[in-house]
Amino acid sequence: MEIFVDQFLNLEIMGQALPLLLRGLGMTLLLCLAVVPLGLIxxxxxxxxxxxxxxxxxxxxxxxxDFFRAVPPLVLLIFVYAGLPFVGIRPSPFVAVCVAFLLNTSAYYGEIYRAGIESIGRGQWEAARSTGLNAWQTLAYVVIPQAVRNVLPDLVSNTVEVVKLTSIASVVAMPELLYSADMARSLTYNPSPIVLAAAIYLALLWPCVRLLSRMEHKVAR
Known part of the structure; x- marks a missing residue:
């Protein structure tokens, strides 16, 4: 037990690694602020x-x-970051991650939105058009707000997955949370920084998971 604590729950090493991990957390949050809105739009x-x-x-x-849902996001990221330079395009790690996530998450978010739009009955469209709204106004003011409400739990669930997926940015040497934790592990020869990074992810995402559960129960009722 003492060996386990020393290897995985070493508080001294965690304290030494914490500043580096907090900088990585800042990069992870910045990445989320970029890729989540891009995916939603x-x-x-x-x-x-x-x-x-x-x-x-x-x-x-x-x-x-279908293509972008079938291709693993890690493959997309490596293709964008390491493949595009062969045609003269050299994206930075941040841009490469944003482009790869845009391609991947847009496909998933698109299917969720489409299901929400199709859940709106034809009568809603006709009622809105009868008030003088044109097709785009009907879509923007009547259909999309109701569609988003109907699929809000799915949107939140997918967003949680996107946040967790940002950890693959470490593959292109982007100093996000996992990359910083792995650097600390390599410097200290101890996996405790990885455990600390996992705890930070848990603290970051657990409220979202609980919110998602409440929303799902509310929709079910």
Whole structure:
């Protein structure tokens, strides 16, 4: 037991690593502030394109959604960061992560939005149009607000997954929380900083998970 505590719960090493991990946490939060809104906005755009009356627009969008949902985000990230330089495009680690996450999360958010929009009955559209609203006004003021409310638990759940997924940014040497914890581990030859990083993720995401559970129960009722 003493060996376990010394290797995984060494408070002295955790205290030494904490400043480095807090800087990594700041980068993780900055990354989340970038990729989550990009995914939400991109997903809404994808959902609207998928509702296009023209098949030439709609079917390619469906194909791209399936493609980006099937390809692992880590593969996308490595392709953007390490593949694009071969064609003369050299994104920074931050830009590479944002682009890879935009492609991946837009596909997932898009499917969630689409399910929400399709859950709105035709009568809502017709009632809104009868008041003098055009199609885009009906979508913006009547349909989308109700659709978002209907799928809000799914949006929050996907957002939690996106926050956890930011840890793969360490692959491109971006100094986010996991990368900082791994650096501290390599300097101290002790995995306690990794345990501390896990505790920070838990403290960050546990309130979101509890909120999600309450929202799911509320929707179920």
């Amino acid at each position: 991109g997903g809404l755009a994808v959902a609207l394109v998928c509702r296009s009356p023209w098949r030439a627009v709609r079917w390619p969008a469906f194909a791209l959604i």
